[in-house]
Amino acid sequence: MLLNIAKTTALVALTAYTLNAADFNAQAEKDRIALVKYFEAKFEDPLKNRNTFFPYSTDDELENNIMSGLKFEDFSKGNYSFSKNGRMSYDEIKEMPPYEEFVEKGEALYEKPFANGKSFKDCFPDPSQAGVMYPYFDETKKDVQTLTVAINECLVANGEKPWKTSKGPIAHLEAFFAQSAQDAEKVIDVKIDSATAAEAYERGKEYYYTQRGYLKLNCAECHVIGAGQRVRNESLSPFLGQVTHFPVYRLKWAASDKNNDGLGTLERRMSGCIKDQGQVPPKDDSRDMKELLFFMAYMSNGMKIDGPDIRK
Ligand code: HEC
Missing domain, CATH: 1.10.760.10 (Cytochrome c-like domain)
Known part of the structure; x- marks a missing residue:
């Protein structure tokens, strides 16, 4: 009996959650x-x-x-x-x-090791995914994460200086990610x-x-x-x-x-x-x-x- 109630309650809770999630x-x-x-x-x-x-x-x-x-x-x-x-x-x-030469520059930046030997690959293992997955809502930080911010966080976490966010290297790297996402036919979701x-x-x-x-x-x-x-x-x-x-x-x-x-x-x-x-x-x-x-x-x-x- 108790078990049944527990089961039903769990089911109700689960249904309510599923409904909300869709909502x-x-x-x-x-x-x-x-x-x-x-x-x-x-x-x-x-x-x-x-x-x-x-x-x-x-x-x-x-x-x-x-x-x-x-x-x-x-x-x-x-x-x-x-x-x-x-x-x-x-x-x-x-x-x-x-812009093609700048996409290539972006790819070179992606490959280039930081002073600590790591690289952008450690933060963004799949360039085509990096080109489509931002912005997303980070449920842990309760904040929107954007590609521009993620790139600078990656630099800082690896002991590098953050980049200017309007143009230059950041735009080159983002262009390489966007091109990779386009080539992989990624869809915004x-x-x-x-x-x-x-x-x-x-x-x-x-x-x-x-x-x-x-x-x-x-x-x-x-x-x-x-x-x-x-x-x-x-x-x-x-x-x-x-x-x-x-x-x-x-x-x-x-x-x-x-x-x-x-x-x-x-x-x-x-x-x-x-x-x-x-x-x-x-x-x-x-x-x-x-x-x-x-x-x-x-x-x-x-x-x-x-x-x-x-x-x-
Ligand atoms: C007075 C009219 C006007 C207002 C208001 C305005 N824009 Fe624009 N926007 C333009 C013009 C003109 C362009 C260049 C032509 C185009 O691509 O639409 C442009 C271009 C853009 C583009 C580039 C589109 C592309 O395909 O390259 C974005 C993104 C954009 N606007 C976002 C915004 C946002 C966000 C706001 C509000 C904060 C805004 N705009 C308010 C006139 C306006």
Whole structure:
């Protein structure tokens, strides 16, 4: 009898746990599916649905530049996902990608021993896995872990100095990881397995949707509602798929670098947008930045890693 009660209680407890575990990502999944639906509807037939989605675009833009019939995976290429003109120059540059030499540098850094004889291999045994498993929620530290932070923690744990987090060696190593993940056809799969992870997601989401700066814009006004429209000379990229391709080699960044090294981390790009909004961006290893990144990565779940990539 007692044993039976114990068994039943254990079963009830187990069921409750299983239900909760499935529940922790319920809100995030709802958000993600809504975002996918929004973008597929928006780019199904931009000209026909202009009143709903493109009220400010010109006839010329809608008839001659914006593509239609885009599906989920198509959104991984930023504004080249939908811009015919942009896509032509993109395809040309991709024939001889200017980031290749930096991917090789990244591989050399991966192989190179630290002063203590160990190397990045000890921290990241599988480069293709390193290119897809971040960010994740570390249930022990109760904090989001990002690749950028993990690389610097690896350096420090081995008695080396941490790297600058925006460009240079860190971007090279991340490019090597991204390329390895792309070659292995890895798919983004951010998990939310606890209430604390769900809270981190919610805080990241709040950051994304908070209006800031002198224009009082939030990220979504440009990258969800605004995606496909123009700001000055730039087409705004869709939020969906925005994290699949980093680090990115920007022609603009290359032009201001003495080695023509235009590679930069995702944090560098996000900080650029926050600065453009007239704000001081959070530090790359801060909770705000990591949780924002966690939220953004979850929203691209199910998409293939296709970094590194090029941008204007
Ligand atoms: C005023 C409009 C505006 C706002 C607000 C804005 N951005 Fe951007 N963002 C841009 C423009 C313009 C670009 C360059 C063209 C493009 O790729 O969208 C860009 C590019 C990006 C990219 C690179 C996309 C790629 O594929 O290379 C990321 C990531 C990004 N923004 C994140 C953010 C985040 C996060 C926020 C909020 C903290 C934000 N942006 C707010 C205008 C904006």
